[in-house]
Amino acid sequence: MAAASSLLCGARAAGPFRAAITAPHQPPSFSLSLSLSLPAGGGDGGLGLGIMGAPMAANLLNAGCDVTVWNRTKSKCDPLLTLGAKYEPSPADVASSCDVTFAMLADPASAVEVACGANGAAQGMSPGKGYVDVSTVDAATSKLIGKHITNTGASFLEAPVSGSKKPAEDGLLIFLTAGDEPLYNRVAPLLDVMGKSRFFLGDVGNGAAMKLVVNMVMGSMMVSFSEGLLLSEKVGLDPNTLVEVISQGAISAPMFSLKGPSMVKAAYPTAFPLKHQQKDLRLALALAESVSQSIPTVAAANELYKVAKSLGLADQDFSAVIEALKAKEQNK
Numbered sequence: 001m002a003a004a005s006s007l008l009c010g011a012r013a014a015g016p017f018r019a020a021i022t023a024p025h026q027p028p029s030f031s032l033s034l035s036l037s038l039p040a041g042g043g044d045g046g047l048g049l050g051i052m053g054a055p056m057a058a059n060l061l062n063a064g065c066d067v068t069v070w071n072r073t074k075s076k077c078d079p080l081l082t083l084g085a086k087y088e089p090s091p092a093d094v095a096s097s098c099d100v101t102f103a104m105l106a107d108p109a110s111a112v113e114v115a116c117g118a119n120g121a122a123q124g125m126s127p128g129k130g131y132v133d134v135s136t137v138d139a140a141t142s143k144l145i146g147k148h149i150t151n152t153g154a155s156f157l158e159a160p161v162s163g164s165k166k167p168a169e170d171g172l173l174i175f176l177t178a179g180d181e182p183l184y185n186r187v188a189p190l191l192d193v194m195g196k197s198r199f200f201l202g203d204v205g206n207g208a209a210m211k212l213v214v215n216m217v218m219g220s221m222m223v224s225f226s227e228g229l230l231l232s233e234k235v236g237l238d239p240n241t242l243v244e245v246i247s248q249g250a251i252s253a254p255m256f257s258l259k260g261p262s263m264v265k266a267a268y269p270t271a272f273p274l275k276h277q278q279k280d281l282r283l284a285l286a287l288a289e290s291v292s293q294s295i296p297t298v299a300a301a302n303e304l305y306k307v308a309k310s311l312g313l314a315d316q317d318f319s320a321v322i323e324a325l326k327a328k329e330q331n332k
C-alpha cells in the first residue's frame with residue numbers, strides 16, 4: 001500500500017519525487033504535500049486481509065495506490081484483486097516487490113510468523129524499504145519483529161489502530177505509531193488515507209502499549225455496560241431506554257449507542273471479534289504485571305471474555321460477552 005494518488009503512485013518508479021494527496025474523509029479542497037525519496041519500483045504491500053486489513057487496502061487502492069496483497073486464505077484477496085490490487089504468493093514476495101509493506105495480523109503469533117517465519121516479510125526486506133505493522137500485539141512482539149526487519153537494513157514502524165470495521169471502511173482510523181520516525185513521515189500520507197488522526201509515540205513498544213491500554217478500558221466498559229443492560233431488564237426497565245438515557249449523559253460513548261440496540265436483541269454482528277478483545281486483555285494484564293500494577297477490573301473482565309470464548313462466541317463481536325453474564329445467571 002503506497003501512495004495516496006495516481007500522481008504519487010505513477011511517479012514512484014522515478015525515485016525522488018513530490019506528490020499531493022487528498023484524504024477521502026477530508027473536504028475535497030484539503031490536500032497534503034510531501035517529498036518522498038523511494039527506491040525504483042515499489043508500490044505498497046498489504047499482508048492480512050481480515051476485517052480490518054481488507055478495507056484498509058481497499059482505501060489505498062481507491063486513492064490510486066499501487067497495492068500488492070497476500071493473505072493466508074488466498075480467496076480473501078479476490079475482492080482486492082477486482083479493485084486492481086496485484087497478488088504475490090508469500091509475504092517475502094510482497095515485501096521484495098514493494099517499497100512499504102503493511103501487516104494487519106490477528107495476534108502476536110501470526111504477526112511474528114508473517115514477518116519472521118519461512119517466506120516471511122523480513123526475507124524480502126532490504127535497505128530503503130519499510131515495514132509497518134498495524135496489528136495489535138504486545139511490545140515484546142513488536143520489538144522482535146522490528147529487530148528482524150531492521151537487521152535487513154529496512155525500517156520498522158509499529159502502528160496499531162484504534163477504530164473498528166466501519167472506521168476502517170470510512171478511512172477514519174486512529175494510528176498509534178512508534179519506531180522509525182523517518183518511516184513515519186514517509187508513510188504519513190498513507191496513514192491519512194486510512195485514518196483520521198495519527199500519533200507518533202517514540203520508541204517501538206509505546207504504540208503497542210498505548211493500544212493495549214485503550215483496549216483494556218474498552219473491554220471493561222463493555223462488561224460494565226452488559227451488566228447494566230441485564231440488570232435494567234431484571235428490575236423491569238426497558239434496556240432500550242437505558243441505552244437512550246446513557247447516550248444523553250456524561251458516560252455517553254459511541255460504542256454504547258452502536259452496540260446497545262443489537263445487544264438488546266442478542267445479535268452480535270462481528271466488527272471486533274471477541275477472541276481479539278480477550279487477547280488484548282490478556283496482553284494488557286501482562287503489561288500491567290510488568291510494572292507491578294494491579295488492574296482488578298480488567299482481570300475480572302478477562303475472565304468473562306474467556307467464558308464467552310468457551311461458549312463458542314470467539315468469532316462473534318466482542319459485545320457477545322453479555323452472553324457469558326447470562327450463562328452465569330442461568331447456572332445460579
Ligand SMILES: NC(=O)C1=CN([C@@H]2O[C@H](COP(=O)(O)OP(=O)(O)OC[C@H]3O[C@@H](n4cnc5c(N)ncnc54)[C@H](OP(=O)(O)O)[C@@H]3O)[C@@H](O)[C@H]2O)C=CC1
Binds near residue numbers: 071
Ligand atoms: N476488528 C477490529 O475492530 C479491530 C481489530 N484490531 C486488531 O487488528 C488485527 C486484525 O484484526 P481483524 O482484521 O479484526 O482480524 P481478522 O480475524 O478478521 O483477520 C486476521 C487476519 O490475520 C490472518 N492470520 C491469522 N493467523 C494467521 C497465521 N498464523 N498466519 C498468517 N495469517 C494469519 C488472517 O488470515 P486468514 O484470512 O487466512 O484467516 C487474517 O488475514 C488484530 O490484531 C486485532 O486485534 C484493531 C482494531 C480494530
Ligand SMILES: O=CCCC(=O)O
Binds near residue numbers: 136162163164215272
Ligand atoms: O481493537 C479494536 C478496537 C475497536 C475500536 O476501537 O472500536
